[in-house]
Amino acid sequence: MADIANLRTNAETGLSKLFETARASFATEEKIAREEAFKFFEATGLPSRRVEAFKYTDLRAAITDAAPPAETPSAEIARSASEAAKGFSGIEAVRLTFVNGHLIEALSDLARVPAGVSVRTLSAALSAGDPLLKSLAPVAQARENPVYQLNAAFMADGALISVEAGAKVETPLHLRFVGTGGNAFSTATRVLVALAEGAELTVLESHEGPDGVAYQPNDALDVTIADGAAFRHTRLNAEGDAAIALSTLSARLGAASHIETVNLVTGAVLSRHQLYLHFAGEEATAVVNGAAMLGHGRLADSTLLADHAAVGGVSREMFKTVIDGDSTGVFQGKIIVRQVAQQTDGKMKSDCLLLSDEGQMMNKPELEIFADDVACGHGATCGAPDEELLFYLRARGLPKAEAESLLVQAFVGEAIEAVTHEDARAALIGTIEAWLKARH
């Protein structure tokens, strides 16, 4: 290992320098945790394809330079970037706007947070030693992940959102992440959501940024869902076409709690969305879906770990990848069922629709089952649009492109249907339609 550590890439050396510069500004309390995180990262470095979890997404090769952390933008720049962001913009919501990874209070609805909800900025929480910080990094396995640890070392801003016991919040919270600028930059945000017993919250999360700029967002969302609480989450990755977008969602599920998370990827040249779910309480349920629309040499990776550690958990994972041109889709999904987690019901599926001859899809489903009374399954499919269906549609008058689009929409739609929030679902469908229109 020592030999490998010596052969550091330009990007890794750059990251070390950037961390060295940044650490001067950290408060003592947080300094230790950040240093530990960065030490962890330095020991592994940027993961290459030799690391099993990054076999298909070689970050060591993809990230050639360490982009400098973005400064807080001026009010004017922040306003115009925010105005240009369209993701979920038509939906009635309480917005937290992050521009280049910094929470812009003037563009956020901090004053009209719904009853039962409290929102603090991460920077304020860090300097005040907020007790909620103990809910950071709620899933152990995530702490062994270099992308997540890199975020932990560099996280510059974010929010702590807590919902009181029993509060059923109707208005969704929209975390709007917008990138702006002409040169490469990096961002690291951390949002922590803690739902007390029986609370319910819907979070919309959108990511947008400039085309042609190799910016590097690394965003993490830590969610703690207490007994009987429900967290619904709709995420849109519409990053610029040269972005390398890394993200992690880690969630700890209490007894009879529920998580619904649906991620649609239409942006970034390379994206990796990591999901860590820990079923800590009995009879927790999870719906974890993803859809990626890929073209033009892009890669989208969805990597999922569902760790069932209590009786009667139910997880449903459905991932849909549409591949056009010479793009690559990656799905890695692992369901762990611990010995105590009897009567776990887990179903995982990854389907890919190939619209070109040059594209590729990598599927790696895994089951690790230590309990004997469980129902778990996984499946993966890959194929071109069905010729018979295309003919049927064309025989009814739909031109070829329109018929193909309808089939693609139907294919992806199955994963999107799980979004409970009607307007969010419609917004994702609209994004898919726009992608299909741009394709022809």
Place this chain on the structure above:
Amino acid sequence: MLEIKNLVVQIEDNRILNGLDLTVKDGEVAAIMGPNGSGKSTLSYVIAGKEDYEVLDGEILLDGENLLEMDPDARAAAGVFLAFQYPLEIPGVGTMTFLKACLNAQRRARGEDELSTPDFMRAVNGAADKLEINKEMLKRALNVGFSGGEKKRMEILQMALLQPKFCVLDETDSGLDIDALRIVSEGVNALRAQGRSFLVITHYQRLLNHIVPDTVHVMSKGRIVKTGGKELALELEASGYAEYRTSEAA
């Protein structure tokens, strides 16, 4: 209306149609009967424009326009409709979405305005009532979980909505019980009109009791070998296809 001249078609080096000639006049209901493997379904697919088939010779003219030079969707817009023997299930595509997309695509192709949503709903609901298709079916994904009879009724609903000029019914009676056969036949009969012709492909005379044809053609080995009136169907029902199989062998 439709004129097929010397149509020669093969699929993967198998010759299926061997110089088929057929004329269907305006307003006419023509039935094609014939033994298994005589090329009936191939004929329906070639009229609709399925790409798996290689047309080696001949032409198919609809009101003088050569269909063979047109894509399947252009043929549909020109008025060709194929009611499939096995209508396909399309998961994720809502029946109403599908119907509206097809109708408007055809209207656009013909340079007509798209139908407004209220007009569209009126047209669908009117047609659905006649075919005893309930509203719940229309809310589901196209043909998904439908019974055989429901799928065939959905084909006729599409026909009623799209108002084609030339309708090909490929074994529409297969898989239908007596009630469904009656409903489907009534649906077809209601569409019989000047300016619209039908080619009804079937194995059995039973369907032709309900949809009474003007002409009956017997097809064997990729050609029309006999043509007559509706009584020819009754003769076939009595004598079977043995005669035509022999003539094939000869």
